[in-house]
Amino acid sequence: MAMDRYVITGGQPLEGSIRVSGAKNASLPLLAAALLAEGTSVLLDIPHLADVRNMLDVLEHLGCRVNWQDEALLINASSLRDWSVDEELMRRMRASNLILGPVLARHGRVKIAMPGGCAIGSRPMDQHLKGLAELGVKVKEKHGYIEAWTEELKGEHVYLDVPSVGATENLMMAAALARGTTLIHNAAREPEIVDLQNFLNKMGAKVRGAGLDVLRIEGVETLHPAEHAVIPDRIEAGTHIMAGVITQGDILVQNVIPEHLEPVVAKLRQAGARLEVYDDAVRVRPCGRLKAIDLKTMPYPGFPTDMQPQFMALLASAEGTSVITETIFENRFQHVDELRRMGARIRVEGRTAVVHGAETLEGAFVEATDLRAGAALFLAALGAGEATVLEKVGHIDRGYENLEEKYRGLGARLRRVRA
Numbered sequence: 001m002a003m004d005r006y007v008i009t010g011g012q013p014l015e016g017s018i019r020v021s022g023a024k025n026a027s028l029p030l031l032a033a034a035l036l037a038e039g040t041s042v043l044l045d046i047p048h049l050a051d052v053r054n055m056l057d058v059l060e061h062l063g064c065r066v067n068w069q070d071e072a073l074l075i076n077a078s079s080l081r082d083w084s085v086d087e088e089l090m091r092r093m094r095a096s097n098l099i100l101g102p103v104l105a106r107h108g109r110v111k112i113a114m115p116g117g118c119a120i121g122s123r124p125m126d127q128h129l130k131g132l133a134e135l136g137v138k139v140k141e142k143h144g145y146i147e148a149w150t151e152e153l154k155g156e157h158v159y160l161d162v163p164s165v166g167a168t169e170n171l172m173m174a175a176a177l178a179r180g181t182t183l184i185h186n187a188a189r190e191p192e193i194v195d196l197q198n199f200l201n202k203m204g205a206k207v208r209g210a211g212l213d214v215l216r217i218e219g220v221e222t223l224h225p226a227e228h229a230v231i232p233d234r235i236e237a238g239t240h241i242m243a244g245v246i247t248q249g250d251i252l253v254q255n256v257i258p259e260h261l262e263p264v265v266a267k268l269r270q271a272g273a274r275l276e277v278y279d280d281a282v283r284v285r286p287c288g289r290l291k292a293i294d295l296k297t298m299p300y301p302g303f304p305t306d307m308q309p310q311f312m313a314l315l316a317s318a319e320g321t322s323v324i325t326e327t328i329f330e331n332r333f334q335h336v337d338e339l340r341r342m343g344a345r346i347r348v349e350g351r352t353a354v355v356h357g358a359e360t361l362e363g364a365f366v367e368a369t370d371l372r373a374g375a376a377l378f379l380a381a382l383g384a385g386e387a388t389v390l391e392k393v394g395h396i397d398r399g400y401e402n403l404e405e406k407y408r409g410l411g412a413r414l415r416r417v418r419a
């Protein structure tokens, strides 16, 4: 991971327009789904991100041929030569666990190193494995590896204890090629699930219900390759909107699906942000100092955990005291210590952070501990009236395409210093 740093001189109102890239969290399951069919699938608007590169390395390791033709990503999954992925590849990114469902459906067998926990929490896989077991898969966990095999995938009723995004995706992909009908109860409802359903159906699958909490998947014999354009990244969009707000800027965030941003826009407006929502863009106008609000992360359509750190950066200089409750990941407050270095006054009690708004944030030396913590510090630095050195921006590269270039286009004063 790149250990480069950003030097950011904040306090400058951002101006102009910024275009959101394709969604990381929709792209990764789409890449995994391409494994389900022989032949070449074509994916459009896939962002050039470290996580996408890591997923492509996993696909190539399994035997796919991958190439970019201008902005189209071609994945040929005609001949898979391997069904196991070792620790080195798995550890680079948790989402590589999304190959479980498709490789089982194609091969009847799969072995992956356990993805393990990460900075934001322990992130177990029990719901993925429980669901696969319901579909007739035998699972063995040994020496840090998950091995799974099946004679035949069979449609079943699966009830998820938590509406896990990754488990829902893995089960959708496995069930697409299972014999009979699968119902996934308490499924995740995120927009990325809808995008995966759309791609699978273009491949010939019969999936219905994405966006609701019960998914119905009628298994088919085979799938064929398809072409699909990934949805815009709602977390990237939300981050840019917040950058406009924190700098008192006047910016147009383009290529958004406003419906996906409703929980974020609603909370920002409650805090006093001035936002104009158009068909495929959001305009941010200067609004003065924000007011404190309370916030709780929830599965979609609740407020997304992937925006909690960035919102905390905003509330750190709002007027009054905000209470932020993180219900999804048990350790997603690592940005708190770093924000404190910038003058934020935040107290953490278990899964709740009490944020006493400071008059202003100050420049400091800070470090990104994970992707969205990094995004939060990036925002805080843009809002601070002095220079901030933000270390370990490799974390940010996982989820934000061309960040430096995009923000220079808005007049931000920042430069990337190579390690």
Ligand SMILES: CC(=O)N[C@H]1[C@@H](OP(=O)(O)OP(=O)(O)OC[C@H]2O[C@@H](n3ccc(=O)[nH]c3=O)[C@H](O)[C@@H]2O)O[C@H](CO)[C@@H](O)[C@@H]1O
Pocket: 024, 025, 026, 028, 094, 095, 121, 122, 123, 124, 125, 126, 127, 128, 129, 162, 163, 164, 165, 166, 167, 188, 192, 305, 306, 327, 328, 329
């Ligand atoms: C690549 C991708 O799309 N990543 C997103 C995805 O991660 P990911 O798919 O890993 O997140 P999940 O929805 O699975 O996790 C949600 C919650 O369920 C728990 N859980 C999950 C699986 C399981 O088998 N058992 C279990 O208990 C997790 O610990 C967590 O508390 O959704 C998260 C929640 O919106 C986002 O923060 C991530 O950005």
Ligand SMILES: C=C(OP(=O)(O)O)C(=O)O
Pocket: 025, 094, 095, 120, 306, 371, 372, 399
């Ligand atoms: C937590 C995130 O991603 P991942 O699930 O890939 O770690 C994220 O995008 O904020």
